[in-house]
Amino acid sequence: MTLPRLAVTAGEPAGVGPELIAQLAATPLAADLVAITDRDLLVRAAARCDLRITLADDDGSPREQRTPGSLRVRHVPLGAEEIPGRPDPRNADHVLATLTEAANGCTAGRYAAVVTAPLQKAAINEAGIRFSGHTEFFAEHAHANVVMMLASPELRVALATTHLPLGAVPAAITRTSLERTLRILHAELRGKFDIAAPRIAVLGLNPHAGESGHLGREELDTIIPLLDRLRAEGMMLIGPLPADTAFVPAQRARYDAVLAMYHDQALPVLKSEAFDRTVNLTLGLPFIRTSVDHGTALDLAGTGRADPSSLIAAANMALELVARRGTHLSSSPWGEERGEGPILRKTP
Ligand SMILES: NC(=O)c1ccc[n+]([C@@H]2O[C@H](COP(=O)([O-])OP(=O)(O)OC[C@H]3O[C@@H](n4cnc5c(N)ncnc54)[C@H](O)[C@@H]3O)[C@@H](O)[C@H]2O)c1
Numbered sequence: 366m367t368l369p370r371l372a373v374t375a376g377e378p379a380g381v382g383p384e385l386i387a388q389l390a391a392t393p394l395a396a397d398l399v400a401i402t403d404r405d406l407l408v409r410a411a412a413r414c415d416l417r418i419t420l421a422d423d424d425g426s427p428r429e430q431r432t433p434g435s436l437r438v439r440h441v442p443l444g445a446e447e448i449p450g451r452p453d454p455r456n457a458d459h460v461l462a463t464l465t466e467a468a469n470g471c472t473a474g475r476y477a478a479v480v481t482a483p484l485q486k487a488a489i490n491e492a493g494i495r496f497s498g499h500t501e502f503f504a505e506h507a508h509a510n511v512v513m514m515l516a517s518p519e520l521r522v523a524l525a526t527t528h529l530p531l532g533a534v535p536a537a538i539t540r541t542s543l544e545r546t547l548r549i550l551h552a553e554l555r556g557k558f559d560i561a562a563p564r565i566a567v568l569g570l571n572p573h574a575g576e577s578g579h580l581g582r583e584e585l586d587t588i589i590p591l592l593d594r595l596r597a598e599g600m601m602l603i604g605p606l607p608a609d610t611a612f613v614p615a616q617r618a619r620y621d622a623v624l625a626m627y628h629d630q631a632l633p634v635l636k637s638e639a640f641d642r643t644v645n646l647t648l649g650l651p652f653i654r655t656s657v658d659h660g661t662a663l664d665l666a667g668t669g670r671a672d673p674s675s676l677i678a679a680a681n682m683a684l685e686l687v688a689r690r691g692t693h694l695s696s697s698p699w700g701e702e703r704g705e706g707p708i709l710r711k712t713p
Pocket residue numbers: 376381481482483484485486487499645656657658659660661662663664665670671672673
């Protein structure tokens with residue numbers, strides 16, 4: 366059987382991404398890994414991790430086996446040689462070119478999915494290019510409405526707003542934007558995670574979910590009316606829940622995913638309990654994209670000490686989703702560990 370071709374972008378050249386890709390290549394992952402980055406950058410990164418990897422230019426030919434340590438490369442030259450820990454805006458175009466190649470390649474069917482290593486958003490902005498994240502970049506590239514979701518084996522969290530200054534969050538939460546987000550989340554929990562009737566907990570925006578309007582009105586004016594309308598359609602929506610207690614065990618048992626109103630309302634929960642096992646996914650794209658849950662870790666870049674677990678989890682999640690796409694009956698990646706679905710199997 367031909368191995369699925371996973372595009373893996375290295376992200377910020379001065380961050381830990383290239384080293385993590387070398388470590389990913391060293392694992393026995395059953396995928397044809399195609400690193401989209403600068404070839405020499407990978408060689409230097411592997412040396413920093415004391416790893417031997419074998420690189421071959423990607424010719425797109427099908428592959429049935431991959432020896433651990435071997436990696437195909439789609440060469441995208443750096444603008445300037447990397448100095449670990451010191452991002453250089455001269456590499457902004459390089460980073461964006463890797464993302465564009467990945468998105469185009471997924472759309473054209475050259476890659477089954479893309480897995481992204483972390484990039485430094487500031488370095489791209491410092492090159493004069495407005496950029497807020499992979500999620501927004503891929504959404505714009507695909508002309509799609511998307512939802513950012515981070516998932517560990519124990520918890521799935523989606524975000525109503527992503528990379529926005531906190532002061533801009535309330536205005537960005539409208540009935541229209543929330544409805545769009547909830548519909549994408551609902552559809553993708555069914556399609557990608559095989560949860561037939563997803564139970565979604567929606568967090569309030571304000572402390573204590575607004576305390577009946579005494580601590581903010583967004584719940585009364587926006588969130589509650591929308592949830593009532595979607596419930597009338599049959600969606601199983603819980604909340605708005607106060608964010609401070611939404612993650613206690615008794616609440617967790619009630620839902621399959623949480624929709625948080627903003628980035629730092631829920632991601633600290635996931636990152637503090639499962640930093641090494643959480644995967645970032647973009648829901649709503651016409652292709653599969655997964656990613657690490659951490660950043661460029663500039664303090665570790667060049668040391669070979671960065672933990673590759675999240676990148677390995679992201680690659681495994683991408684492979685499960687690719688398998689799901691070609692499978693009629695399936696279970697959710699990680700859902701089965703929580704006893705939520707049938708074991709992944711192909712229909713006869
Ligand atoms: N997917 C992405 O592209 C992505 C995700 C998150 C953050 N970022 C970006 O990364 C940059 C740095 O962000 P930050 O400093 O807030 O967070 P960070 O995740 O880079 O670092 C936070 C802490 O976690 C540690 N850490 C991170 N990854 C680790 C790993 N694999 N193994 C061991 N320790 C690890 C770091 O050493 C640091 O102490 C920012 O530009 C941010 O926007 C990018």
